[in-house]
Amino acid sequence: MTHGLNPPGYRFYPTEEELVSFYLPIELEGRREDIHRVIPVVNVYDHEPWQLPNEAGELCNGETEQWFFFVPKQEKEVLGGRASRTTISGYWKATGSPTYVYSSSSKVIGVKKTMVFYQGKSSKGKKTKWKMNEYRAIKEELDATNKFCIPKLQHELSLCRVYVVSGSVRAFDRRPLGIGTYEIGSSSLLSS
């Protein structure tokens, strides 16, 4: 459970703001190699979802709840096509509409898409518990007149967070699988 020199309980548990306004810009600008120890560059569609925990960054080793990856634009996307989200055993499909990601000062800083993994052939697949949030950053750039700032979606790279739907309301209350929230009755333990 320990991560390097961290005491137990310390883990990579970023806010969306930290992902979009700290990690994505660093990687987009290629500023620091060492962040790949936290978030490695992985084409997530080259793997089945359950293989992805093994691809997580070394500083997130052993985590069981969520896994983070930088996902570069696919070659076919660069050429103007659509991203392929198909793996050998199934496919990722968007669920809901994209939403904005806000900074703590309520500024729009990114866009988030959520996807679900289906096992089987396209459109006939069976929904699984594997989900993914795909984040892209929004950067303000000067327009052609050099006078106005235009928000521009940074397409070259996304940051993906892969997780398993647990059914638990709070990520904090991580119980062993198959064990519900049993209430304690008139147990001798509590009356001691």
Added chain:
Amino acid sequence: MTHGLNPPGYRFYPTEEELVSFYLPIELEGRREDIHRVIPVVNVYDHEPWQLPNEAGELCNGETEQWFFFVPKQEKEVLGGRASRTTISGYWKATGSPTYVYSSSSKVIGVKKTMVFYQGKSSKGKKTKWKMNEYRAIKEELDATNKFCIPKLQHELSLCRVYVVSGSVRAFDRRPLGIGTYEIGSSSLLSS
């Protein structure tokens, strides 16, 4: 957002198992002073809930979601009375029944009570968004015959997690207050 030498996004985000099977036993046995930098000893009932974030451990400085404290048994409890959970402005009241805390190997390791803070005089108070989980460890001890292990609740100390009910399903999706999950329509941002 950074905590000492940790990169952004690293924070104290323990599982219940880590709290009950690592932190509580260390403090119960008085083994390490330095864990008070993570979880200090605070009589939470000497403070109003909104003062508690300021009492959090220095290694959790600036966290906005949850705060952890070791709470020693009150003097009146030692004498056999009931704990006083009253502050100047209100009182903490249990909600639901206590539940067990399990290890990842499905063993019962502790007991958890949840409390809500009410502002005002007892029984007439107004429910607030401040909540608390109170954890106690269970330890197996040999009985008088030295033959059987008896699970025993460790009463001397509890570990409390104070938090504010956010209304957000996942702690991860921390949005600025007052901003909902707006869906993105036919925005120029997404079609660029």
